[in-house]
Amino acid sequence: MSDQKKLYKYKDLTKVATRLRDDLNNHHFVLLYAYNGTGKTRLSMEFKDISKKRKKNPVTDTLYYNAYTEDLFHWNNDLENDSERHLIINKSSRFFEGFRELALEEKIFNFLERYTDFNFTINYDDWTIVFRKQIKNPKFRPEAEEPEYIILDNIKVSRGEENIFIWCIFLAICELAIDGDESYSWVRHIYIDDPISSLDDNNAIAVASDLAQLLKRGKEKVRVVISTHHSLFFNVMYNELRSTGHKSHFLHKNGADGYVLRATDDTPFFHHVALLTELKKVSDSAKINTYHFNMLRSVLEKTSTFFGYDDFSKCIYGVDDEVLFSRALNLLSHGKYSIYQPTEMNEDNKDLFKRILNAFLDTHNFQLPEIFA
Incomplete structure (x- = not known):
């Protein structure tokens, strides 16, 4: 099994953070894709705390950007x-x-x-x-x-403007650290978690491109981890940093048993397929929640964009009950269905969800990895 196909399982986020620091011994950059609710912000704090908690020579060595950074400002x-x-x-x-x-x-x-x-x-x-x-x-x-x-x-x-202003403050400080300014000489690592949560796609691309240029300029001075749930931002960063030989992972919860890291260095769009794997797993179980309809629609929309379709329903064109499936996805995929407050579907909707997912998988014949085994 190649390194790109290996799965690495960890009991807690401290061990994941340790792994990321190990990766930075051999790579200038580590990219991490993870869904919201996985623990990305807590992981960034675990990463920066590792050097502070050493028994010998504890130091602060990480400049970080995450939700806590935004909390340093209030109106x-x-x-x-x-x-x-x-x-x-x-x-x-x-x-x-x-x-x-x-x-x-x-x-x-x-x-x-x-x-x-x-x-x-x-x-x-x-x-x-x-x-x-x-x-x-x-x-x-x-x-x-x-x-x-x-x-x-x-x-x-x-x-959104406030967030981009705070982000620009962070970029200015990053530039000082990269340029070797004495005030930020303690910075050895930069950890960036989801800097673009309030930006539209155009600004997400611009932010990712500008960030990549700045970080590549300082790759000999600092090592960088970037984690995000934003697929467009992730893929722009992946392509911008491709020439640097960065390390790339998909992070997912492993049920109640911790976390899984799956290397995605050869497949930057792997997280879409991983999402399908999760949906297939819940489809085969009795634990299908209302927000899974949101996730399924998101996959269909991304697939339709890839193929150039003008509507996600084209992804299930020609299957039995096509009209029913399209209406169901429109009615049952709502922003109010949150992963933070899961609500189990009724039996009729569970059956409908399974039929739509299976029709989509039969039509497009994805090869789903067993990343949650």
């Missing part, structure tokens, strides 16, 4: 006057160690202007950030004295 929305809105920085974090001295505004803006059209100012006296945006003046006329543009100060940016 004061000025509920009383609704005018002086600003973002507050948790200055006690080591993440901001070189902020005041290095004056990072220009570096941050060099990244930010690629994705947004707002600007910002950092006040280092009270560690706050205010945002502003230039807009077209609706009163402007060429013959009038009104300015063509006006500035909106102290604006509340959207959650």
Whole structure:
């Protein structure tokens, strides 16, 4: 069995994190694909804590980006006057160690202007950030004295804009670490978990491409782990870093027995097939939940995109009950069905789910790996 086909089973995330550090001894980059709810954020924290918990020479060596990074910022929305809105920085974090001295505004803006059209100012006296945006003046006329543009100060940016701003701060700090700045000389590893959860596909591609160029520039100075549930982001990173000889894994829960790592170095789209394997497994069991319809529709949509179809129902074209299956997928796949609050289907819907899945598999004849055995 080749290394790409091997499965590696681990009892807990600490052991998975140890494996990732071992991979970085031989590779500059490790890519990790995992579904939401697998434990990616906890894995990133386990990874950074390994060096801190050593009995001999404990050190902090990992600069990380995850949900905790976003929590280093919080809003004061000025509920009383609704005018002086600003973002507050948790200055006690080591993440901001070189902020005041290095004056990072220009570096941050060099990244930010690629994705947004707002600007910002950092006040280092009270560690706050205010945002502003230039807009077209609706009163402007060429013959009038009104300015063509006006500035909106102290604006509340959207959650997506806030996330991309925080991401650009992280990129600026990464650049300092890569360039060997003394304030971030402690960085030996960078761990990035899902930086693009609020971005559309166009920005996801742009973020992945820009990130890859920055990281490749610093591959001799830092080793990097990137984990994500976003298939497009994963595949762009895979292709951008292909020339570096990176290591790539699919991470999945192994029931109640821990976790499975499956190397995907030769098959960057493997996670779609792995998802089908999971659906086939639940189809053969009595534990089919409502959110599995969401997952099945997602697979059909990705398959239809691959084949250039204009509708996911074309993936089951010509099978018996085609119209029924299409209507069922439209009605029973809803965003409200969450993996965090699983609800078991009734028997009629379980039967319908099995029939749709089997029709799809019979039509396309996927070779499903036994990754959950």
